[in-house]
Each structure stands twice: as C-alpha cells, then as structure tokens.
Amino acid sequence: MANTAKKTSKLSTFTSANHPVRRMRRFREMMIELVLFLAAASSVLVTVGIVWILVSESLPFFQTVSLVEFLTETQWTPLFAEPKYGILPLVCGTLLTTFVALLVAIPLGTISATFLSEYTNSTVREIVKPVLELLAAVPTVVYGYFALIFVTPLLQKIIPDLSGFNVLSAGLVIGIMIIPYISSLAEDAMRSVPGYLREGSFAMGASRFQTSFRVVIPAAFSGITSAYILGISRAIGETMVVAIAAGMQPNFTLNPLQPAETITAYIVQVSMGDLPHGSIGYQSIYVAGLTLLVMTLMFNVIGYYLKKKYRESY
Amino acid sequence: MVEVNPNLQLRAEVKNLSFSYSTEKKVLNSVSMPIYDTKVTALIGPSGCGKTTLLRCFNRMHDLYKVKEYQGEITLYPEQMNILSKDIDPIEVRMRIGMVFQKPNPFPKTIFENVVYGLRVRGVKKTSFIQERCEKALQQAGLWDEVKDRLNSSAQMLSGGQQQRLCIARALATEPEVLLLDEPTSALDPISTAHVEELIIELKKDVTIVIVTHNLHQAARVSDYTAFMYLGDLIEYGPTTKIFTNPADKRTESYITGRFG
Ligand SMILES: Nc1ncnc2c1ncn2[C@@H]1O[C@H](COP(=O)(O)OP(=O)(O)O)[C@@H](O)[C@H]1O
Ligand SMILES: [Mg+2]
Numbered sequence: 369m370a371n372t373a374k375k376t377s378k379l380s381t382f383t384s385a386n387h388p389v390r391r392m393r394r395f396r397e398m399m400i401e402l403v404l405f406l407a408a409a410s411s412v413l414v415t416v417g418i419v420w421i422l423v424s425e426s427l428p429f430f431q432t433v434s435l436v437e438f439l440t441e442t443q444w445t446p447l448f449a450e451p452k453y454g455i456l457p458l459v460c461g462t463l464l465t466t467f468v469a470l471l472v473a474i475p476l477g478t479i480s481a482t483f484l485s486e487y488t489n490s491t492v493r494e495i496v497k498p499v500l501e502l503l504a505a506v507p508t509v510v511y512g513y514f515a516l517i518f519v520t521p522l523l524q525k526i527i528p529d530l531s532g533f534n535v536l537s538a539g540l541v542i543g544i545m546i547i548p549y550i551s552s553l554a555e556d557a558m559r560s561v562p563g564y565l566r567e568g569s570f571a572m573g574a575s576r577f578q579t580s581f582r583v584v585i586p587a588a589f590s591g592i593t594s595a596y597i598l599g600i601s602r603a604i605g606e607t608m609v610v611a612i613a614a615g616m617q618p619n620f621t622l623n624p625l626q627p628a629e630t631i632t633a634y635i636v637q638v639s640m641g642d643l644p645h646g647s648i649g650y651q652s653i654y655v656a657g658l659t660l661l662v663m664t665l666m667f668n669v670i671g672y673y674l675k676k677k678y679r680e681s682y
Numbered sequence: 683m684v685e686v687n688p689n690l691q692l693r694a695e696v697k698n699l700s701f702s703y704s705t706e707k708k709v710l711n712s713v714s715m716p717i718y719d720t721k722v723t724a725l726i727g728p729s730g731c732g733k734t735t736l737l738r739c740f741n742r743m744h745d746l747y748k749v750k751e752y753q754g755e756i757t758l759y760p761e762q763m764n765i766l767s768k769d770i771d772p773i774e775v776r777m778r779i780g781m782v783f784q785k786p787n788p789f790p791k792t793i794f795e796n797v798v799y800g801l802r803v804r805g806v807k808k809t810s811f812i813q814e815r816c817e818k819a820l821q822q823a824g825l826w827d828e829v830k831d832r833l834n835s836s837a838q839m840l841s842g843g844q845q846q847r848l849c850i851a852r853a854l855a856t857e858p859e860v861l862l863l864d865e866p867t868s869a870l871d872p873i874s875t876a877h878v879e880e881l882i883i884e885l886k887k888d889v890t891i892v893i894v895t896h897n898l899h900q901a902a903r904v905s906d907y908t909a910f911m912y913l914g915d916l917i918e919y920g921p922t923t924k925i926f927t928n929p930a931d932k933r934t935e936s937y938i939t940g941r942f943g
C-alpha cells in the first residue's frame with residue numbers, strides 16, 4: 369500500500385511556472401491550437417477567396433453588358449460574331465435538368481430511405497445500403513454515356529421525336545445518380561426519430577406504412593429537407609452528364625425533349641477552348657459561375673428556413 | 683390460482699401467460715388473472731418484475747420487435763377470442779385496446795391531429811364526426827377547456843401534464859374497450875398527477891383500465907383490483923382493499939409496507 373503511494377507521487381510532482389517541462393507543455397499546446405485554427409481558417413479563406421475571384425472577375429463583364437440585358441435577353445451566344453448575353457437559357461437548362469432529376473430522386477430516395485429505416489432489419493440493411501451507395505461511386509462520365517447511348521435510345525422508342533441530345537435523359541440519369549445522397553441522409557433522419565413515437569402510432573392501430581408516412585416522415589422533416597437540399601445542390605452542380613447527353617446548346621425552353629445547356633456545361637465548354645485572358649468570353653465563365661453560386665445559395669437559404677421552421681418537431 | 687368472481691362481468695382473462703425476450707429467462711411466468719369490465723386493475727411490484735411486459739402483451743406491442751413467443755392466452759370478452767393467437771392481426775387488437783405510455787409521446791402534429799390520429803388511421807372521413815369525437819375525447823381527458831382555442835397549434839407547446847392528457851385523449855378518441863396505462867404519471871408533477879388520477883376514476887364508467895404503477899398510494903386510490911407481481915410471477919391478485927389491508931402472501935405484505943422494492 370505504502371509502495372503504491374510513493375509511485376503515484378513520483379508521477380505527479382508539482383513544478384514551478386518557469387520549469388522547462390511546463391514551458392515545453394505550454395508551447396506544445398499553443399502549437400496545437402495554432403494548427404487547428406489554421407485548418408479551420410483555411411476552409412473559410414478558400415470560400416471567401418472563391419467568392420472574391422468570382423465577383424471581381426465578373427465586374428468587368430457588367431461594364432460591357434447591362435444587368436438588364438443579362439437577366440432579360442433570351443439568347444446566350446457570347447462567342448458568336450454578334451454576341452448575346454442572356455443568362456436565361458442557361459438558367460432554364462439548369463433548372464429544367466434539376467427538376468427532372470428531382471422528379472426521379474426525391475420519390476425514389478424517400479422511398480428507399482423509408483424502406484431502409486422502417487421496413488428492414490439490420491441484416492437486410494447491411495446488404496442493401498452499400499449496394500445503393502455504389503450508385504454514388506460510379507464516375508459521372510459513365511453516367512453521361514449511359515444517358516447518351518442507353519437511356520436516350522430507349523426513350524426514343526417511346527417518344528419518337530425526342531432529339532438525340534436532350535434534357536430528359538440527362539435529368540433522369542442525374543436523378544438516379546443522386547438517389548443515394550438523398551436516401552442516405554433521409555434514412556439517418558428517419559432512424560433518429562425516437563422509437564416512442566413509432567410505438568405511439570402502432571398502439572393506435574396504425575400499420576407500418578401509416579406510421580412511416582404519418583408520423584416518422586413528418587417528424588424527420590427537417591433532416592429530410594436537408595437531404596433534398598443536398599440533392600438539389602448536387603443536381604444543379606452536375607456537369608459531366610449534361611455536357612455529354614444534353615447537347616451543349618443554350619436553349620430557352622421548358623421542353624425537356626429538346627437539347628439544352630446548363631451553366632456548368634457552358635463553363636466546361638468554354639474552359640476547354642483557348643480564350644484570351646480578359647476577353648468577354650473569358651469573363652462570361654466567371655459570370656456563369658457566380659450565377660450558379662447564387663442559385664445554389666438560394667436553395668440553401670430556402671432549405672435553412674424550412675429546417676428552422678419545422679425543427680424540434682419531437 | 684386466482685378465482686374469477688362470477689358476479690362481475692369479464693372484459694379479459696389472462697390464462698397461464700408466459701413470455702420471454704430471449705430464450706434464457708422467462709420474464710412472465712404462467713400469469714393468470716381476470717380483468718373485470720369497467721373496473722380499474724392495477725399492476726404493482728418492484729422494478730423489473732414484468733409489469734410493463736405483461737401490459738404490452740395486451741396490445742401485442744411485442745410483435746413490433748424480433749418475434750417473441752407468447753405462451754398461454756389472453757381471452758378478450760365478449761367474443762372470448764385469444765388475442766395472442768397467431769391468427770389474430772395485432773393491428774385489430776390495437777384498434778380495440780388503447781395504450782398510454784410512461785413518457786408522454788404526442789406526435790409532432792397539431793393538438794387536433796393528435797387526438798384524431800386513430801380516426802385518420804381507421805380511414806374515417808366525415809369531418810363533423812371527427813370534430814365531435816375530438817371534442818368528446820378532450821372533454822373526457824379533462825383537457826378541452828385548456829386547448830379548445832388552440833386546437834391547431836402544435837402539441838409540443840403543451841406542458842408535460844397536458845401532453846399526457848392529450849395522449850389519453852388520443853387513446854380515447856377511438857373508444858377503446860380496454861385502456862392500458864403504463865405508469866402514466868411517473869413523468870408528471872404532483873398537480874398533473876392528481877389531475878390524471880381523477881381522470882382515471884372518471885373514465886372507468888366507460889372503459890376498462892389496466893394501470894401499471896410504481897406509486898402504491900396511486901394504486902390504492904384509483905384501482906378496484908390489484909395484482910402484485912414479483913420476478914415474473916403473479917404473487918397475489920384481489921380487490922385493492924384486501925391487497926392493501928389484508929394481503930395473503932408475505933411478499934405482498936412486505937412490498938406494500940415498503941420493506942422492499
Ligand atoms: N426489450 C427487452 N429486451 C430484453 N429484456 C427486457 C426488455 N424489456 C424488459 N426486459 C427485461 O424484462 C424484465 C421485466 O421488465 P419490465 O416488464 O419492463 O419490468 P417493470 O415494468 O415491472 O419494471 C426485466 O428484467 C427487464 O430487464
Ligand atoms: Mg415498467
């Protein structure tokens with residue numbers, strides 16, 4: 369007994385403030401703090417930097433093109449001899465593709481989340497989940513070609529006047545691509561709904577289906593909204609599939625059977641050519657990027673407010 | 683063996699009911715007892731003796747989890763059907779036997795939608811009927827005056843005691859034949875508890891109640907019959923006055939005099 373006491377006291381001797389051990393310890397703590405701060409600051413700095421570059425490179429563009437023209441003109445042809453600078457066709461293409469994608473991804477994502485969270489035991493879930501998440505692991509370029517050489521011909525059998533490049537098949541394929549994002553987040557949200565709410569519903573004579581759709585999903589609404597917002601952001605930002613399958617033709621239309629170009633596809637298209645630094649075509653990339661950022665931000669803000677409004681529902 | 687009183691109407695009868703969560707240990711050990719119509723039956727006993735487990739057999743709650751075997755019967759009157767039988771759909775059992783949980787668990791919906799949840803689930807469409815039932819259930823639960831002006835605000839806004847009475851209203855809205863209460867006041871303050879107890883006494887005119895309680899005074903105050911359980915066995919069952927004044931079993935006596943549990 370006495371022995372142990374001796375040992376412990378040796379391990380924890382008190383030292384004065386200027387003792388080298390204490391100084392070393394303080395230094396180490398400071399270094400760790402600094403490294404952590406820099407790591408956290410870097411992501412903020414990068415974000416600020418990106419916004420700064422987008423805005424500053426876009427400003428000269430608006431000295432040539434008025435904001436009114438930019439927002440109301442219905443053609444986007446910056447590289448033509450007689451250039452037109454209306455962002456509407458690109459915004460239209462982007463929103464239309466996103467809309468078609470969400471039409472697929474939201475129902476299927478929600479249903480698979482419900483299935484995984486409410487209907488399966490852990491064994492089935494361990495098998496189904498990784499398979500579903502594999503959808504997210506397929507390179508987007510593969511999805512692009514899948515849309516172009518498999519989905520489009522298939523759709524043309526049903527819709528004969530579908531053009532070879534079109535929004536519909538690009539949107540459908542993006543929708544499939546983002547199912548795992550939505551289902552995975554939505555499932556997490558649903559699984560964190562406390563069991564006593566489910567039991568309360570079952571005790572009222574509700575079926576599993578009624579419990580899922582009348583109690584669990586409304587209770588998980590805030591998390592499910594986050595899942596949808598992430599899905600929307602992914603769909604808006606998707607580039608490869610639309611670049612390959614939708615045709616790269618700015619087209620002011622709401623008809624998904626036609627070709628179109630999204631903002632991202634335009635950026636890729638123009639970045640691949642060699643534009644002189646400072647030319648208006650060059651600036652238009654930044655303007656397009658800024659527009660994209662504003663759009664994504666808008667959806668995030670809407671999502672944030674929806675989440676706030678429906679938070680703490682259980 | 684518990685004698686069934688022939689002068690009283692039976693609502694249900696538990697017959698040699700055994701239950702276990704895993705294969706090793708029986709949590710209920712051949713429990714038999716009557717549940718008389720429009721009476722309050724209290725289940726008492728030390729923590730972990732199987733009161734909740736027994737209560738959750740009545741509405742087949744155990745069916746929600748990895749299949750558990752029920753051995754024995756719970757006969758529901760007047761049809762005299764064994765509600766634990768595999769041929770009986772647990773949903774149909776739960777449609778007739780309501781339950782209120784230990785912790786208030788209102789749904790993240792409005793007060794109105796909480797109360798009428800059971801009707802919605804049963805596919806009732808008629809608005810006037812739904813509204814009538816909502817008001818009646820809230821009246822019965824003694825909550826109507828407090829919430830009648832804000833039926834469309836969220837149930838989460840209510841206090842704990844109000845939430846529990848809302849859960850009682852929710853269970854009553856579908857006019858169940860039996861109401862199961864699992865320590866309904868254990869999460870409530872004394873005033874809300876008194877409220878709920880008054881309510882239980884009021885309710886037994888219309889509905890048969892089985893209540894699990896930790897609080898012996900509560901059992902004495904609200905119940906007509908009491909079952910004392912210990913380690914999965916039903917030790918003693920009888921009229922509440924008899925159990926509390928003149929218990930037959932030593933273990934019952936030491937429990938109600940506070941010597942263990
Ligand atoms: N879901 C469960 N799985 C396994 N064992 C359980 C479960 N629920 C309760 N038990 C066990 O069953 C016994 C009785 O529990 P319970 O019915 O909750 O007792 P009481 O309500 O009387 O306190 C306890 O030993 C408890 O540990
Ligand atoms: Mg219990």
